Amino acid sequence: MRAKTKMIHGGITGDEQTGAVSVPIYQVSTYKQDSVGNHRGFEYSRTGNPTRHALESVIANLENGTAGFAFGSGMAAITTVMMLLDSGDHVVMTDDVYGGSYRLMTKVLNRFELDHSFVDSSNPEEVEASITDKTKALYIETPTNPLLKITDLEKMSQIAKKHNLLLIVDNTFATPYWQQPLDLGADIVLHSATKYIGGHSDVVAGLVVVNSDELAEKIHFIQNSVGAVLGPQDSWLLMRGIKTLALRMEAIEANTKKIVEFLQSHEGVSTIYYPGLEDHKGHKVAEKQTSGHGGMISFDVGSGERAEKVLESVKYFTLAESLGAVESLISLPAKMTHASIPAERRAELGITDGLIRVSVGIEDSEDLMEDLMQALK
Ligand SMILES: *Cc1c(COP(=O)(O)O)cnc(C)c1O
Numbered sequence: 001m002r003a004k005t006k007m008i009h010g011g012i013t014g015d016e017q018t019g020a021v022s023v024p025i026y027q028v029s030t031y032k033q034d035s036v037g038n039h040r041g042f043e044y045s046r047t048g049n050p051t052r053h054a055l056e057s058v059i060a061n062l063e064n065g066t067a068g069f070a071f072g073s074g075m076a077a078i079t080t081v082m083m084l085l086d087s088g089d090h091v092v093m094t095d096d097v098y099g100g101s102y103r104l105m106t107k108v109l110n111r112f113e114l115d116h117s118f119v120d121s122s123n124p125e126e127v128e129a130s131i132t133d134k135t136k137a138l139y140i141e142t143p144t145n146p147l148l149k150i151t152d153l154e155k156m157s158q159i160a161k162k163h164n165l166l167l168i169v170d171n172t173f174a175t176p177y178w179q180q181p182l183d184l185g186a187d188i189v190l191h192s193a194t195k196y197i198g199g200h201s202d203v204v205a206g207l208v209v210v211n212s213d214e215l216a217e218k219i220h221f222i223q224n225s226v227g228a229v230l231g232p233q234d235s236w237l238l239m240r241g242i243k244t245l246a247l248r249m250e251a252i253e254a255n256t257k258k259i260v261e262f263l264q265s266h267e268g269v270s271t272i273y274y275p276g277l278e279d280h281k282g283h284k285v286a287e288k289q290t291s292g293h294g295g296m297i298s299f300d301v302g303s304g305e306r307a308e309k310v311l312e313s314v315k316y317f318t319l320a321e322s323l324g325a326v327e328s329l330i331s332l333p334a335k336m337t338h339a340s341i342p343a344e345r346r347a348e349l350g351i352t353d354g355l356i357r358v359s360v361g362i363e364d365s366e367d368l369m370e371d372l373m374q375a376l377k
Helices: 003-009 050-062 074-082 099-112 124-129 153-162 213-226 232-243 245-264 283-289 304-313 343-349 365-376
Strands: 067-071 090-094 115-119 135-141 166-170 188-192 206-210 296-300 329-331 355-359
Touching: 003 050, 003 232, 003 245, 050 067, 050 206, 050 232, 067 074, 067 213, 074 099, 074 188, 074 206, 074 213, 090 099, 099 115, 115 124, 124 153, 135 153, 153 166, 206 213, 232 245, 245 296, 245 365, 304 329, 304 355, 304 365
Parallel strands: 090 115, 090 135, 135 166, 166 188
Antiparallel strands: 067 206, 188 206, 296 355, 329 355
């Protein structure tokens, strides 16, 4: 089955018993046992719920994995995966990871002595040089937020195998439609499904997929122990989102390409970050490992003051955090998504005050370009 077909027919997509072509929302916490200890696959909804199970089977299928897991948020998914590690272990991470992942490592998990190093993972030598005898995992985000830096996942997989490390990939930006990290050698792929997978700015959720029974068992044990599971209603919303993921990604990418071209021709815009551009640093690797360049663009308008004016003047781009929705969103990383990263570190990473990030939606591209044009004036 190809990806577009999997989105409609992959995993469990209907109800065997009634023939319903949409999985019912099993709004239930506990299940009748036929005799003591003899149940029909479900005991208690933290451990397993049929609606969540259907979603978990679809995402496993889409990522070419064997088992999927759904959580109450992307951060709950990431935290659960980090619980695979022990105190004293060390994780090598992409330096411009999502702000929440940075905060989790530096303000929460550090208290449990889970150590970390942030490195520019687009440079494999830097990754390898930061590995110590305590290192147990590589945690990679590609493309990253907001500079859309690209990490070569096959190279990461070679390094992980050589040093016996878990390779964990946050695939939120690329989506399983454009990039399948498990096929490139990752052990664990995870998502903030709040973004493209949900796709309609109406649900907060996280997903994890693995392709080994041993890891699946461990993650299920932690999912059930920690309990940060996704509810049945939200599981259903994600399945509904997945059905149009391919269509949305195609429409979003077509719009994005036009907007990039427009920005290139605008004199008020200096640097543009988009992996589809030939002069983007990660372009070659992106061409090799992804089948599309997605819908995120960051561009510099020179100063924080000017950027704020643009954000206040747009009509169709909604000023909001988050990304990956049908509606176009616009944000100022330095003051919004990346505000929790110290100013000094932001400067090191190249996240300037005038850097605007847009998440392109599926509106008419002419309207979007006209809107940016008037806002940039
Ligand atoms: C949003 C996001 C997260 C966190 O997900 P939530 O659903 O907000 O908890 C993690 N990684 C990336 C790349 C994100 O964009």
